[in-house]
Amino acid sequence: MFYNQDLALRFPKGKFAMWSVYSFTGASILASIVFSLLLFLSIDDDPVMQLLFGGLAVIFELGKFFAWYEVGERHGRRNYPGMLSALGFYLVLAAISIGGSVGGINSATNKAQEHVNVQQSKVNAFNMQIEAIEKQIALNNVAAEKYIQMERIATGVTRIQKENNKLRLEQQTLAMERDSLPLVSQGSVIGLIDSLASFLNIQASTAQLGLVVFLSVLLDFFAAFFVGLIGEENRFRHQFHNMKPLTIEGFTAKESMPTELLSHFDETDTVSEPEKTSYEQVIQALSSNRVNCSKRAVSKHLNFSTDEVDEIFARLFDEGVVSKKANNHYQWHGVSKAELEAELA
Structure with a gap:
């Protein structure tokens, strides 16, 4: 076929x-x-x-x-x-x-980013308060040094130390509240965006x-x-x-032959089916998809010898009817219309 x-x-x-x-x-x-x-x-x-x-x-x-x-x-x-x-x-x-x-x-991504930003802003607020207290303690220490130079340790320095202790306690309290905040669950998309920004430096x-x-x-x-x-x-x-396939078995001039070839025959003429050669039998089996395009399958299906199948496939390969893939398996391409007309002529 x-x-x-x-x-x-x-x-x-x-x-x-x-x-x-x-x-x-x-x-x-x-x-x-x-x-x-x-x-x-x-x-x-x-x-x-x-x-x-x-x-x-x-x-x-x-x-x-x-x-x-x-x-x-x-x-x-x-x-x-x-x-x-x-x-x-x-x-x-x-x-x-x-x-x-x-x-x-972008809207869906922005919503996920907003949640991360809100949580991060809370952490930043605590960090700013802790940093402000740290600056205040540093200023108090500068003032304490001046009191020491003025020999007013009992009055000025003692008061500043008490104030610094109070600020330290407040700083520790803020740090504990900051650390007790729930962790921000960063989504996969946000993580991907941050990774791309870091990788591309943008x-x-x-x-x-x-x-x-x-x-x-x-x-x-x-x-x-x-x-x-x-x-x-x-x-x-x-x-x-x-699709109406052309068969090589049992065809007549009116039913199976191309229209342009019908002019070669009269209405009463029929095409007698010649005895098929081994090559034609292989063509018929492969064209009708009754057997896979491999030497072993053809040899088993038509009961041909290995040497005979090798010769037929070599002829098919030379005529371009089959080709070899990268894995050395054969691939069937079919018989063209021109080749069919040449065989019927």
């Missing part, structure tokens, strides 16, 4: 593979819609306006992926002007979507913006890839199921 060379390379994907593709596609599209909604819903606090802006975000997202699906469909039909118009429409909607995703992801805000833009673009391309994969698989299934 002689298949189209492109279609003979693989079969349609199974149910598990397609369900996985549909799951990934739905999850990525849903995530993109949610992030866009976070931005569009924050435009206005009025419920009616939020409903309108939310619907607009959903329309933009769904329209974007449908436009990308149309890019693949029109490319498959070789409608290149239509493909370019759909591609332009997709790029506009993708820019809006990426902007919405950037705003949504500010944390710049690293956060770059990370958010990268994630938004990656999410959009991820969803677009799976949408395009679904379209390609649907087109392949349609071609595969509508």
Whole structure:
């Protein structure tokens, strides 16, 4: 059986593979819609306006992926002007979507950063109070030295020492309250942003913006890839199921031969099936996918000797019908239409 060379390379994907593709596609599209909604819903606090802006975000997202699906469909039909118009429409909607995703992801990241900042500000407040007390103690020590020089130890120095002891106790109390604060649980995203900022020697805000833009673009391309994969698989299934293979066994001029060759025969003429050679039997077995493209499988299926199979595969390799992969396994490419016409001539 002689298949189209492109279609003979693989079969349609199974149910598990397609369900996985549909799951990934739905999850990525849903995530993109949610992030866009976070931005569009924050435009206005009025419920009616939020409903309108939310619907607009959903329309933009769904329209974007449908436009990308149309890019693949029109490319498959070789409608290149239509493909370019759909591609332009997709790029506009993708820019809006990426902007919405950037705003949504940035908003979620800012909330996590705000929690860390609040906890850190409490710690900083205690540190400032402890540092102020330390400065006050240092000033008191300077004053005590002056009292010593004035030989007023009993009056001035004793009072300053008591005041310093009181400040030390207050300082210890503040340090204990600071240390008793709950630890700030730094999220993975915040830790990643800090690590990027340190590695690239840039500010944390710049690293956060770059990370958010990268994630938004990656999410959009991820969803677009799976949408395009679904379209390609649907087109392949349609071609595969509508494909009418040419067989070399039991064919007649009207049923199995190409249309352009029918003129060589009258309506009452039939093609007698000659006895097949070993080479033709191997071609038939490989073309009909009844056997894998390997010497052992062909020898076992057709009950040929090893030497005979080696000669046939050497001929197939010389004629370009099969090729060798990097692991020395053979790959079947099929017989072209021109070669079939030459054999029938």
